[in-house]
Amino acid sequence: MHRSIAFDGAARTVTGSRHLLSIGGHKVLIDCGLFQGPREIRERNWEPFPFNVDEIEMLLLTHAHTDHVGLLPRLVKQGFNKPVYATSGTIGLANVALPDGGRLQEEDARYHNRHQTTRHEPALPLFTENDAYDALKLMKPVHYHQPLKLPGGATARYLPAGHILGASHIEVTLEDGEIVVFSGDVGRYDRPILKDPSDIFTADYLVVESTYGDLQHSKEDxxxxxxxxxxxxxxxxxxxxxxxxxxxxxxxxxxxxxxxxxxxxxxxxxxxxxxxxxxxxxxxxxxxxxxxxxxxxxxxxxxxxxxxxxxxxxxxxxxxxxxxxxxxxxxxxxxxxxxxxxxxxxxxxxxxxxxxxxxxxxxxxxxxxxxxxxxxxxxxxxxxxxxxxxxxxxxxxLNSLSAHADSEELMRWMSHLNSAPKRVFLVHGDYEVQKEFRLKIIERYGWEVDIPAPGDVFEF
Ligand SMILES: [Zn+2]
CATH class of the missing domain: 3.40.50.10890 (Rossmann fold)
Incomplete structure (x- = not known):
C-alpha cells in the first residue's frame, strides 16, 4: 500500500506545524498550526492549503499551542468538517485559546482598517471568533494510550508528551505493523505538575521536533x-x-x-x-x-x-x-x-x-x-x-522555565528506542539549529536523519 508523509508546515521553521499522512488513498492531517514570526513567515497563513480540503478524512492534534492548532478555524472556513481528535486537556485549552485568537484577528483587522495601515483593502481577519467556535464543534476527545481507528487499517495512540496540558506524542501503527511516531512538542523531565514525556520504544519512522536542538536549558534554581x-x-x-x-x-x-x-x-x-x-x-x-x-x-x-x-x-x-x-x-x-x-x-x-x-x-x-x-x-x-x-x-x-525539551532532553527521549528507526525527520526548528542537531544524532546514534524542506514528500 502506498504511504507518504508530506511536510507542509514547520519545515525548516519553528511554527505552522502541519504534516499530511497518506495511507493508501486515505489522508490524515497531523496538526494545523499558525505560522508566527516575521511577516514573510506569517504570510504563509494566507496561502491556499496545498491539498484538497475535502480529501482530509480526519485531523489529529498533538496539542493546543497556536503553532499547532491556530490555522484549524481557517481550514474549517474552507469547508473541512471531519472529526478533529485530541485529548480532553487539549480540547479544554483550545476552547479557551481559539476563540480568543479569532477575537484578536478581528480586532487587528478593524485597527488596520481604521488607521489605513493595510496592504489588503480592506484588511480581513484570518479567521473570526465564530470560525473558532465552528472548529471547536468538530473536536472529539481521545484518551491517552487508547487505540483510535484511522482509515486504511491504521490505528493511532496518544501518549503524554509532558509539554503542556493534554500535549501528546502520536504513534501511528500501519496495517503491516510499521510504526510512525510524531513527537509533537517534547516536554521536560522532572518538572512540576505534568508527567514526563513518554518513553517510545519502537518507531520505524520518527518525526521529531527540534526547537532547542542546539542548546541546554539553564540549571538555575x-x-x-x-x-x-x-x-x-x-x-x-x-x-x-x-x-x-x-x-x-x-x-x-x-x-x-x-x-x-x-x-x-x-x-x-x-x-x-x-x-x-x-x-x-x-x-x-x-x-x-x-x-x-x-x-x-x-x-x-x-x-x-x-x-x-x-x-x-x-x-x-x-x-x-x-x-x-x-x-x-x-x-x-x-x-x-x-x-x-x-x-x-x-x-x-x-x-x-x-x-x-x-x-x-x-x-x-x-x-x-x-x-x-x-x-x-x-x-x-x-x-x-x-x-x-x-x-x-x-x-x-527566570531562565529555567521552558516547556520544550532542550538538546539533551530530546536525545534522552530518543534514547529509549530499541532499534534504529529507518528514518528520522527533523521538523519544528530553525534550519541552522536542525543541521547542528542532525549531526549530533548521527554522531551519537548513527541514524539516518533528514531535514525536510517545505512541500517535501517522503514515500515509504
Ligand atoms: Zn507547543
Missing part, C-alpha cells in the same frame, strides 16, 4: 530565585511585574509559589494573577487529573491547592485590574502576555516601568521584535500605548 525576589520586594515594599504566558508558565510559577508558602520561605505579600485566560487555564490544569505527575497527585490528595495558593488572588474584571494601578507594594502581579506584545501587563508596565523600585521578571524566551526583547536587551525606553515610557525598573529573568 527557580524556587530559590523566586524566593529571593519576593523577599526583597517585601523588604523594599516594591512591586514585581511578571509578564507570563497563560498556558503552562503561569501554572508552573503558581506551583513554585505554593512550595515557597508551604516551606515558609516567603513573607505574606499579595500575589495577583491578572489574566482571565491564565485563570481559566489554571482551572483546567487542576481538573485534568489524567495529566498529573505523582507530585501533583500527592499534593491534591493531601487537600492542598498547589495551583491556587492562599496568597494568590485571581483578577477577572478590568476594573479590579485597573485598581491595582493605585495599590502600593509589596506585591506581585502576574499577567499576560509573556512577551509584552499585548494583554494587561502592558497597562501595569505603563504605570510602573518608570519607577526604579519596580522589578520586571520575564519568564521565558522573548522573540525578536517584541517589547520584551527590547527590555531584556537594555532599551532605555519602550513605546507603550502611544507613550515613550522610560525603563527605570530592574529587569530580571
Amino acid at each position: 527557580t524556587e530559590r530565585k523566586l524566593a529571593d525576589l519576593i523577599n526583597e520586594a517585601s523588604r523594599n515594599k516594591s512591586v514585581i511585574l511578571v509578564p507570563s504566558f497563560a498556558i503552562g508558565r503561569t501554572q508552573e510559577l503558581l506551583w513554585y509559589i505554593h512550595l515557597l508558602i508551604e516551606g515558609n520561605k516567603i513573607p505574606r505579600i499579595p500575589i495577583y494573577v491578572d489574566s482571565p485566560m491564565a485563570n481559566a487555564t489554571t482551572l483546567l490544569y487542576t481538573n485534568h487529573t489524567e495529566d498529573h505527575d505523582t507530585e501533583m497527585r500527592i499534593s491534591l490528595a493531601k487537600g492542598e491547592s498547589p495551583l491556587n495558593p492562599e496568597l494568590v488572588r485571581l483578577v477577572q474584571d478590568r476594573n479590579m485590574s485597573k485598581a491595582l494601578n493605585l495599590a502600593d507594594g509589596p506585591m506581585m502581579i502576574i499577567a499576560g502576555s509573556g512577551m509584552v506584545n499585548g494583554g494587561r501587563i502592558v497597562h501595569h508596565l505603563k504605570q510602573r516601568l518608570g519607577d526604579p523600585s519596580t522589578v520586571v521578571l520575564f519568564t521565558g524566551y522573548q522573540a525578536e521584535g517584541t517589547r520584551g526583547r527590547d527590555m531584556i536587551e537594555g532599551a532605555e525606553s519602550v513605546n507603550i500605548l502611544g507613550d515613550e515610557v522610560p525603563v527605570r525598573a530592574r529587569i530580571e529573568k
Whole structure:
C-alpha cells in the first residue's frame, strides 16, 4: 500500500506545524498550526492549503499551542468538517485559546482598517471568533494510550508528551505493523505538575521536533530565585511585574509559589494573577487529573491547592485590574502576555516601568521584535500605548522555565528506542539549529536523519 508523509508546515521553521499522512488513498492531517514570526513567515497563513480540503478524512492534534492548532478555524472556513481528535486537556485549552485568537484577528483587522495601515483593502481577519467556535464543534476527545481507528487499517495512540496540558506524542501503527511516531512538542523531565514525556520504544519512522536542538536549558534554581525576589520586594515594599504566558508558565510559577508558602520561605505579600485566560487555564490544569505527575497527585490528595495558593488572588474584571494601578507594594502581579506584545501587563508596565523600585521578571524566551526583547536587551525606553515610557525598573529573568525539551532532553527521549528507526525527520526548528542537531544524532546514534524542506514528500 502506498504511504507518504508530506511536510507542509514547520519545515525548516519553528511554527505552522502541519504534516499530511497518506495511507493508501486515505489522508490524515497531523496538526494545523499558525505560522508566527516575521511577516514573510506569517504570510504563509494566507496561502491556499496545498491539498484538497475535502480529501482530509480526519485531523489529529498533538496539542493546543497556536503553532499547532491556530490555522484549524481557517481550514474549517474552507469547508473541512471531519472529526478533529485530541485529548480532553487539549480540547479544554483550545476552547479557551481559539476563540480568543479569532477575537484578536478581528480586532487587528478593524485597527488596520481604521488607521489605513493595510496592504489588503480592506484588511480581513484570518479567521473570526465564530470560525473558532465552528472548529471547536468538530473536536472529539481521545484518551491517552487508547487505540483510535484511522482509515486504511491504521490505528493511532496518544501518549503524554509532558509539554503542556493534554500535549501528546502520536504513534501511528500501519496495517503491516510499521510504526510512525510524531513527537509533537517534547516536554521536560522532572518538572512540576505534568508527567514526563513518554518513553517510545519502537518507531520505524520518527518525526521529531527540534526547537532547542542546539542548546541546554539553564540549571538555575527557580524556587530559590523566586524566593529571593519576593523577599526583597517585601523588604523594599516594591512591586514585581511578571509578564507570563497563560498556558503552562503561569501554572508552573503558581506551583513554585505554593512550595515557597508551604516551606515558609516567603513573607505574606499579595500575589495577583491578572489574566482571565491564565485563570481559566489554571482551572483546567487542576481538573485534568489524567495529566498529573505523582507530585501533583500527592499534593491534591493531601487537600492542598498547589495551583491556587492562599496568597494568590485571581483578577477577572478590568476594573479590579485597573485598581491595582493605585495599590502600593509589596506585591506581585502576574499577567499576560509573556512577551509584552499585548494583554494587561502592558497597562501595569505603563504605570510602573518608570519607577526604579519596580522589578520586571520575564519568564521565558522573548522573540525578536517584541517589547520584551527590547527590555531584556537594555532599551532605555519602550513605546507603550502611544507613550515613550522610560525603563527605570530592574529587569530580571527566570531562565529555567521552558516547556520544550532542550538538546539533551530530546536525545534522552530518543534514547529509549530499541532499534534504529529507518528514518528520522527533523521538523519544528530553525534550519541552522536542525543541521547542528542532525549531526549530533548521527554522531551519537548513527541514524539516518533528514531535514525536510517545505512541500517535501517522503514515500515509504
Ligand atoms: Zn507547543
